[in-house]
Amino acid sequence: MQGATPIENAICHMIHILSPASTVDHRINCKASPAIIDTNNNKIQIERVLIVDLTCEHGSGIQSIYYESNQVFYISIHDDNHQAELNYHECGKNDGLGYTMNIPLSSIDSIDDSDYITIINELVLPITRAFKPELIVVCVDFHVQTLTPLCYAWIIEQLSMISNSKVVVALDGNLASVSSRVTYVQTVLSVLIGKLSSINNDKWKNNINIHGDVRQKIDLVRQEHKKFWPCFT
Template structure:
């Protein structure tokens, strides 16, 4: 079976300002690279056309009042925060982005594809039940997750490795015992949420696992946390589907963060997630593009690495941007790793009441 890439040219239309960090080039340069590398022609790849999310699908995640505000903003425009402006006419692309995530999940569940990557924008994981922010209006991965629940998937796991904590996703699933939300994010970074002690509420206590990592954290840190926290939790939780909020802003060239992943690090992370899905839920996994703002320098390479890991390409062929500097990438690695070891111990201690594996 093939790997689906969900994409539509209209994803290039959304624009807050031409120089905004979340601009059309985030996907445009990736499409150029996929064309140059002839990825679309590979027999292991299937391009999947998205559809727009319906009001019903949106309302399974967001409040009616919030959707009304979005529709009003679609007419006159609105500023949700200093970096999140909704220009008039933005809503169609936003619904197409959420619908692209839903399409990815549906394509995997129907057997049309083995797994999928939703190459969509605007991103979504900062959008909560009744709020926008962080360049996000609708929570794409949450809309997909709810749609999969409605298709009969009983337990879902969301792995969010965006450098910024997915405060919106946490808000939406904080009281849902059937969704395990795990976030690895840079500490003391926007939006300032994602504390270790935030574990969920009610019957969902233990279903939110936050891992704030230190600046300079590289692939070594992420692999360690996958082994120590994510894999044991997944094996105990036994999800029927794994969703990945694939934020690509932890690359060492990204100017909005101070992390140190390289292209191979992303490929390794995605490969481990794919292996986990194959072991636990019949390979059912879909990645959804979130952040990533090293628009020319890294994002096309990282997105290609995600696709390569999903499709089973030879990962030894993964390339780094021309400005690749392994000394910079590794400069804080030892310190960051030691900090992460201590952090992981705290996570296990806080979560131990709710998990046998910790």
């Protein structure tokens, strides 16, 4: 935003968006056009967009919109709600085959920073570097109670270091529920304005242990996507 202070620019990053899951017919089957961003009355063509959905619930509405697009890569880390049929095999369709990544976790109520860090390192970052997005949208609701604010900060900072990518953080869902997570919002804002860095935190360097369910799901997702992306072979 022209003429804005760093704080104002950071607040612009923290965009509240309505979840498409509540407004989009899940039967929609369309090919998405390249995203257009309007800044200062100038339209900028964006050819590749990555959406990293860190909210607890699966964003089936978002997935439906972009399921046949190879210009928007959608990644969702979500609670599997103890479903017998898991959706890690849902990878897109037609032109969009290989451009949807679902990571369903049955232990989401007990996972911690180490689990998320491993998922990001082994799945999200490799595909992000391979896809080379021009815009990265990170959807958060801060509802995973066992994750610390620094974990979210680390994820966003890692993504912001991807070459030629801009990062937008979107508060997805009910803003009232986020009011109790002020520390999380403040920490993410601090990263966005360059006042905080968690990259060199010793916690992320240690040999970390993860839940067995998380390891199993990482291996399943990698196996599914190695058909499309050499970074997993």
